[in-house]
Amino acid sequence: MPRKGIALVISAPSGAGKTTLVQRLMQEFPQFGYSVSCTTRQPRQGEVNGKDYIFLSREEFELRRAQGYFAEWAEVHGNLYGTPLAPVKNSLQNGQDVLFDIDVQGAAQMKLSLAEAVFVFILPPSMEELERRLRSRGLDDEGTIERRLTNARQEIRESRWYDALVVNDELDAAYDALRAVFVAAGLAPCRNPDLPDYLLNH
Structure with a gap:
């Protein structure tokens, strides 16, 4: 019988290697659903409303935010971004796993709005190694690297x-550790609440 879906929330400081781990997890478990976020920024070329993002005016976004529409939201570079809560809950109820790659502030909001989610934090082995990784990427100037380390x-x-x-x-x-967290979450009684009764009656 189908279990309830897992909302897997993954956060990490920049340079910890989160993107690589997330991509690997989604390759092995392609059943993960994709949560379409809302944003107030303008669509970029080729982006489709409802597929890449749900594009809203700032007034619409703020109205929905006041109504508790979002599982989490943030303002980035003057634009608002948010994750609609109802579609996520529907997906989970239907047994669909949903993965979220969000920062600490977004995860803290989601802890309140979606308490059943599983929260994983990816850590670097040391701050020294994190700085080495950030510098080796060659993407950022000195000021940006220092800001990333402070944020980390x-x-x-x-x-x-x-x-x-x-x-x-x-x-x-x-990756083995991240995979283990995800697999164990699927075995939790809260995601298989009807399983004991089902087995007792069959």
Whole structure:
């Protein structure tokens, strides 16, 4: 019998290797659903409303936010972004797993709006290694690197309330740990509430 879906929320400081781990998880478990976010920014060339984003005016966004429409929201570079709550809950009820790659602030909001979600924080093996990774990418100037490191320290302090902490030192080991969290979440009684009664009656 189908279990309830898992809302898997993954956060990490920039440079911790989250994107690589998320991509690997989605390759192995392609059943993950995709949550279409709302935004007040203008569509870019080729973007489709309702597929890439749900494009809203700032007034519409703020009205929906006041009505509790979003599981989480944030303002980035002057534009508002938010995750609609109802479609996520419907997906989970229908057994669809949904993966969220969001920052600590968004995850903290989601902890309140979607308490059944599973929260995973990807950690670097050390701050020294995180700085080395950021510099080796060659993408950022010195000021940006320092800002990312400052943000990383604050984000790591917030990681204590997550359900699982995964240190990305060796990629395969880190992936095994992330995979284990996801698989274990699917075995939790709260996602299979009818299973004991079903088995007792068959």
